[in-house]
Amino acid sequence: MQIRLARYSGFCFGVRRAIQLAMDAVQKGEEVYSLGELIHNPQFVQELRAKGLRVASAAQELHNSVVIIRSHGISKEEYNVLVKQGNTIIDATCPYVSKTHDLIKQANAEGYPVIILGDPCHPEVIGMKSYGNSDTVVVSPNEELAPVMAKRLCVISQTTQKIEHLINLVSSLLPKVMDLKVHNTICLATGQRQIAGAELAKESDIMVVIGGKHSSNTKMLARLCSEYCPTIHIETGAELTPEIFVDKARIGLCAGASTPEAQIVEVYNKIMKINGEECPATGIQNIPLFKEESC
Ligand code: SF4
Structure with a gap:
């Protein structure tokens, strides 16, 4: 064999960084919460719990605490709740995810409605969508698109998508949209x-x-x-x-x-x-x- x-x-780099930031805070003796499980790995999350990292399931639960934002990022609304409730925020949002937030804001500012390619239930995508305006939509991989009437559009991808899914989406939009902007935000x-x-x-x-x-x-x-x-x-x-x-x-x-x-x-x-x-x-x-x- x-x-x-x-x-x-x-x-990956983003996960390693989030774990390091969380452990640094825990080692200072502070009571540290992650908003949602720090990573999608139940065995490792259990180890982190044993080291003192607590898990909160919603921003509303946290008041005057130290809170770590995981690498997927969170929605703008959740961020605002954390700030309003006096929490100290350690932002471990992966820089590649933060970049998607900036690109969505920039596209909207330039007048482009945004299509996000990704899993609409995934926290990263929920976070991304919150940075867009009311025209921002999420399209799942291989989802049948509703008729597109827009003259201009911007496509941005969840960082973990397959490149083929992005290529398929762009190919289906190209014949219909004159001014199509595409950001390949699939991380290296x-x-x-x-x-x-x-x-x-x-x-x-x-x-x-x-x-x-x-x-x-x-x-x-x-x-x-x-x-x-x-x-x-x-x-x-x-x-x-x-x-x-x-x-x-x-x-x-x-x-x-x-x-x-x-x-x-x-x-x-x-x-x-x-x-x-x-x-x-x-x-x-x-x-x-x-x-x-x-x-
Ligand atoms: S964007 Fe890439 S590097 Fe960052 S957390 Fe996700 S997979 Fe890791």
Whole structure:
């Protein structure tokens, strides 16, 4: 059995930064709340709770507290509530997400109605929409568009979308809109991870995608890999059984942007154990990396 890990697996820059900011605040001995779970990874959120980070589910619950805004960002309305209620805000909104807020405001100021490509229920997209005017709409990937009457439009994407979805949306709008402005706001970390995952999936008999079941970018990664080979999406090694690997010689591993290294190592060691190998990896550097030139 050959087990290989896709490049760029695990925490992205924005998630790493949010965790660091939260831990710095907790270590100062302050009572720190995150507004919503800091990352979409239940096992890691549990570890953060044990270290003292509390979770609030709504801005209205928080008064005169230290509050960390997670990398997805929050809506303008939630931000205003936090300020009004006397909270000290640590803003860990990923700079790539903040950039989408600025672009939406700028497009509106220039007279462009905005179409956001993304999952309308995802907190990042809810936050993005709040920075637009009343003409701002969210379109899900591959959603049938209502007839477009606008002369000018601006398209902005959720940072974790697949580039193909953005290309499809722009292609469908181009024949209908004379003045179409497009900002490719899909973040580099997402694009690199998706390319690396797909390249490995093409060379694997099965892909094991590791990350929170509610993590948007991990789900996207699993969907993408499943286009090339059988794929399973798991949170921990406990979900793996020997039957999964029957007749599978080439195992590919990849992980979402909110998956800690320790979880990747744990899954790798579980597969090694299933394969009867006795040398567990102690760190991600011990896992063979799939190096594809095009990544
Ligand atoms: S996936 Fe990209 S946009 Fe999202 S937090 Fe990570 S670096 Fe930032």
